[in-house]
Amino acid sequence: MKILTFSTLFPNTEKPGHGIFVETRLRHLVATGLVQARVVAPVAWFPSTHPRFGNYARMARVPRTEVRHGLQVDHPRYPVLPKIGMNVAPLLLAQAAKPAIARIIDEGYDFDLIDAHYFYPDGVAAAMLARYFNKPFVVTARGSDITLLPQFTLPRRMIKWAARRADAVITVCNALRDEVVALGVPADRVTSLRNGVDLQLFRPVERSANPMFTLLTVGHLVPVKAQELIIGALPLLPGVRLAVAGDGPNRGMLEALARTAGVADRVQFLGAVPQAQLREHYGRADALVLASSREGWANVLLESMACGTPVVASRVYGTPEVVAAPEAGVLMAERSPQGVADAVHALRANYPDRAATRRYAEGFSWDDTSAGQVRLFGEVLARGVGIPTRALSY
Numbered sequence: 001m002k003i004l005t006f007s008t009l010f011p012n013t014e015k016p017g018h019g020i021f022v023e024t025r026l027r028h029l030v031a032t033g034l035v036q037a038r039v040v041a042p043v044a045w046f047p048s049t050h051p052r053f054g055n056y057a058r059m060a061r062v063p064r065t066e067v068r069h070g071l072q073v074d075h076p077r078y079p080v081l082p083k084i085g086m087n088v089a090p091l092l093l094a095q096a097a098k099p100a101i102a103r104i105i106d107e108g109y110d111f112d113l114i115d116a117h118y119f120y121p122d123g124v125a126a127a128m129l130a131r132y133f134n135k136p137f138v139v140t141a142r143g144s145d146i147t148l149l150p151q152f153t154l155p156r157r158m159i160k161w162a163a164r165r166a167d168a169v170i171t172v173c174n175a176l177r178d179e180v181v182a183l184g185v186p187a188d189r190v191t192s193l194r195n196g197v198d199l200q201l202f203r204p205v206e207r208s209a210n211p212m213f214t215l216l217t218v219g220h221l222v223p224v225k226a227q228e229l230i231i232g233a234l235p236l237l238p239g240v241r242l243a244v245a246g247d248g249p250n251r252g253m254l255e256a257l258a259r260t261a262g263v264a265d266r267v268q269f270l271g272a273v274p275q276a277q278l279r280e281h282y283g284r285a286d287a288l289v290l291a292s293s294r295e296g297w298a299n300v301l302l303e304s305m306a307c308g309t310p311v312v313a314s315r316v317y318g319t320p321e322v323v324a325a326p327e328a329g330v331l332m333a334e335r336s337p338q339g340v341a342d343a344v345h346a347l348r349a350n351y352p353d354r355a356a357t358r359r360y361a362e363g364f365s366w367d368d369t370s371a372g373q374v375r376l377f378g379e380v381l382a383r384g385v386g387i388p389t390r391a392l393s394y
Contacts, residue, residue, distance in 0.1 A: 001034070001035055001036070001112045001113065001239050001377060001381060002035075002036045002037075002038075002110070002111040002112050002113075003035055003036070003037050003038075003098065003111055003113050003114070003115045003377065004037070004038050004039075004040060004101065004104070004109075004111040004113070004115065004135075004242075005026055005037055005038070005039045005040070005041075005110065005115045005117070005225065006039075006040050006041075006097065006114055006115065006116045006117070006122065006125070006126050006129065007019065007022055007041060007043055007116060007117035007122045008041060008043070008093070008118070008120055008121075009022050009041075009117055009118050009142075010022050010023055010039060010041035010073065011023050011068065012041065012062045012063075012066065012068075012073070012075060013061075013063060013066060014058045014059065014061050014062050015036035015058070015059075015062075016271075016274065016275075017272070017274065017275055017294055019041075019117075020275060021195060021299050022117045023068065023069070024173070024195075024198065024366075025069075025195065025196075025366070025369065025370075025373075026039070026071065026115075027069050027071070028196065028366035028367075028369070028370050029373050029374070030070075030071070031370070032047060032370050032371075032374060034374050035364050035373075035374065035377070037071060037115075038071075038072050038073075038074070038104055038109055038111065039071055039072065039073040039074065040073075040074050040076065040097050040100055040104070041073055041074070041075055042075065042076050042077065042078045042093055042097055043059050043062045043075050043076075043077060043078075043212065044059055044077070044078065044079075044080045044098055045060075045077035045078060045079050046059055046060040046309075047060070048060060049061050049182070049267040059185075062075050063075065064076075067285075069091050073182070074100045075302060076096045076097055076099070076100040077096060078092045078093050078095075078096035078097075078160065079092055079096075080092075080129075081192045083315045086121075086152070086155065086203065087154050088157075089120075089121035089125075090106065090120070090121040090122075090124035090125045090158060091125070091128070093121050093122065093125035094125040094126075094128040094129050094132070097129060098129065098132065101129060101133060105133070111135065111384045112135070112136075112377075112381055112382060113135060113136050113137065113138065113167075113377055113381060114126050114129060114130050114133075114135050114136070114137035114138070114359050115137075115138055115140075115377075116137055116138065116139040116140070117137060117139070117140045117142065118140070118141075118142050118145045119141050119145035119146060119149070119159050119162060120145050120149045120158065120159050120162075120164070121156050122139075123139040123141075123145070123159070123162045123163075124158045124159065124161070124162040124168070124346070125252070126162070127139075127161070127162040127165040127166065127378070128154070129306045130165070131165070136167040136380050136381065136383075137165075137166060137167060137170045137231065138166060138167060138169070138170060138376065138377065138380060139162065139163070139166045139169055139170070140169075140170040140172065141169065141170070141171045141172070141176050141179075141180055141296070142176075142296045142297075143171055143172075143176070143184075143294060143295060143296030143317070144224070144296075145159070145296075146159075146171075146176055146179045146180060146183075146292055146296075147176070147179060147294050147296075147317060150183065150296065156183075158184075158268065159183065160183055160184060163180065163183060163184075163185045164184075164185070164261030166189070167189075167380045167383070168189055168190075168191060168379075169189055169191070169241045169382055170190075170191050170192075170193050170373075170376070171190060171191070171193075171296075172192070172193070172194055172195050172296045172297035172318060173192060173194055173296060173297045173317060173318025173321050173371075174192050174318070174321060175317040175318050175321070176192075176296050176297075176317060176318060177190050177191075177192045178193050179263045187215075187326055191372065191376055193242055193369050193372045193373060194297055194318070194321065194364070194369065194370070195297045195299055195302070195303035195369065196302070196363075196364050196365050196366035196367075197299070197303055197305075197306045197361055197364050197365070197366075198303075198306075198366070199306055199361070199365055201275075201276070201279065202278075202279055202282065202302075202303045202304075202306035202307050202361075203253055203279065203306060203307060203358075204283060204307055204308040204354065204358055205229075205279060205280060205284070206384075207283055207284055210284070210286060212239055212240060212266070213237075213239060213240045213241070213287075213342065213348065214240075214242075214243065214284065214285050214286045214287075215230065215240060215241070215242045215243070215286065215287050215288075215289050215312075216242070216243045216244075216245065216282065216288050216289070216304070216309075217242065217243075217244055217245070217246075217282075217286070217288065217289050217290065217291075217304075218232055218246060218273075218278065218282075218288065218290075218300045218303075218304075219246050219290070219292070219300060220243075220246050220247070220248040221244070221246050221247055221248030221249065221250040221251045221254060222248045222249060222250055223250065223293075224292055224293050224294050225246075225250075225291070225292050226291040226292060226293055226314075226335065227244060227246075227254055227291065228250075228253070228254060228257055229291040229335060229337055229339075229340050230289050230291055230335060230337075230340055231244060231254060231257050231258050231261060231263065231267060232257070232261065232337030232340075233337040233338070233340035233341040233344070234258075234261065234263040234266055234267070235261055235262065235263060235337075236337065236338065236341035237341050237344055237345075240344065241266040241267070241268070242263075242266060242267050242268070242289075242384060243270055243281065243285065244267065244268065244269050244270060245270045245272075245273040245278065245281055246270075246271075246272060246273070247271050247272040251269065254269075255269065263325060264267065278303065279307055282303060282304045282306075282309050283306035283307045283309065285304070285309050286309070287309060287310055287311060287312055287344065287347055287363070288300065288301065288304035288309055288310075288311045288312070288329075289311070289312045289313070289331070289340060290311065290312070290313040290314065290319070290345070291313075291314050291318060291332070291335060291340060292313075292314055292319075293316065293335065294316060294317065295314075295316050295317055295318060295319050296317060297318040297322065298313070298318070298319060298322065301313060301319065301322045301323060301328075301329075302322060302361055302364050303328070305328055305357050305358070305360055305361035306358060306361040306362075307358070308354035308355065308357050308358045309350070309354070309357065310327070310328060310330075310352050310354075310357050311323060311328065311329035311330075312329055312330050312331075312332065312340065312343040312344055312347055313329065313330075313331055313332065314331070314332050314335045314339075315332060315333075316335075319331070322364075325360055326350065326352060327352040327353070327356040327357050327359070327360045328357065328360050329347060329352075329357075330343045330346050330347045331343070351379055
């Protein structure tokens with residue numbers, strides 16, 4: 001079958017780690033040999049590539065087309081409007097993507113189905129595009145698109161509209177499936193297909209004992225990741241150090257917190273680390289810590305386990321489905337510095353065999369997920385090409 005993957009969450013030459021979980025799932029799906037794919041990954045339009053514009057200039061340098069891991073990727077531009085952009089983003093996305101998709105069809109790739117990722121604005125735009133091109137579509141819910149954005153009135157209405165229009169909805173964990181069903185989507189149209197882990201890329205490395213018990217946290221330095229809870233726990237964890245892999249707007253605050261807490265000498269900020277280099281950091285650490293307030297399915301947890309490193313994580317959404325055995329790690333009783341410290345103490349008191357942690361991760365290969373996608377897409381197409389007769393207005 002031929003699919004068109006549509007999402008703003010997709011890596012590009014300027015941001016190779018952006019939405020890498022979407023690319024990774026697609027790569028494994030195509031590797032089955034049962035699916036062909038093209039990708040339309042719109043990027044925000046910006047008029048200048050001058051370095052003084054920072055991140056905006058980087059996005060302006062993204063090529064209009066590129067090939068990544070054998071996948072043809074188109075990057076049409078869409079405008080982002082200050083203040084009102086959140087409400088009109090789905091329409092702007094759809095309008096920007098139409099010419100690119102029409103050109104793909106004219107070139108001979110008349111796809112069978114749209115595979116959309118992230119419900120808002122991407123999934124809503126995909127619903128509009130599916131209607132325009134008379135194609136079925138499937139949308140994957142990934143986290144804050146369901147746990148946060150429905151708190152806003154208009155996005156909630158449009159998310160519910162897109163969900164009703166979708167031929168099927170995928171969620172990356174059972175907890176998100178429950179949230180989607182709570183929005184009014186019939187349970188029989190929502191399928192949970194959890195993310196897997198690349199067991200070849202993430203594998204144990206040769207290591208020696210650390211002079212200090214070493215924690216690692218991986219993720220953007222943004223409020224939802226709550227790295228401040230981990231730094232705040234260090235005064236309660238003498239003889240423990242922390243490596244922070246990631247960058248973002250909270251870095252200055254986190255550095256200041258480390259100094260104020262008197263633990264700056266035990267915190268190392270690594271900056272953004274390419275995925276291919278993360279294996280060494282996972283492998284050298286004694287534990288990964290993730291203190292997020294929201295997570296759909298946190299890929300870093302399985303990446304760490306695949307390297308033999310157990311985890312400490314907050315008990316949110318899909319995380320208990322990932323950390324579901326002693327060899328995987330420990331879930332925090334509460335999201336606080338004390339909760340982090342207590343969980344680290346508990347892990348150290350019953351530290352698992354690292355080989356057992358790796359074996360646990362091996363149960364999460366991409367094979368089952370890819371097979372589930374092939375099966376679901378086949379069921380959608382077997383029902384007949386065309387837009388389902390559901391509500392056509394917001």
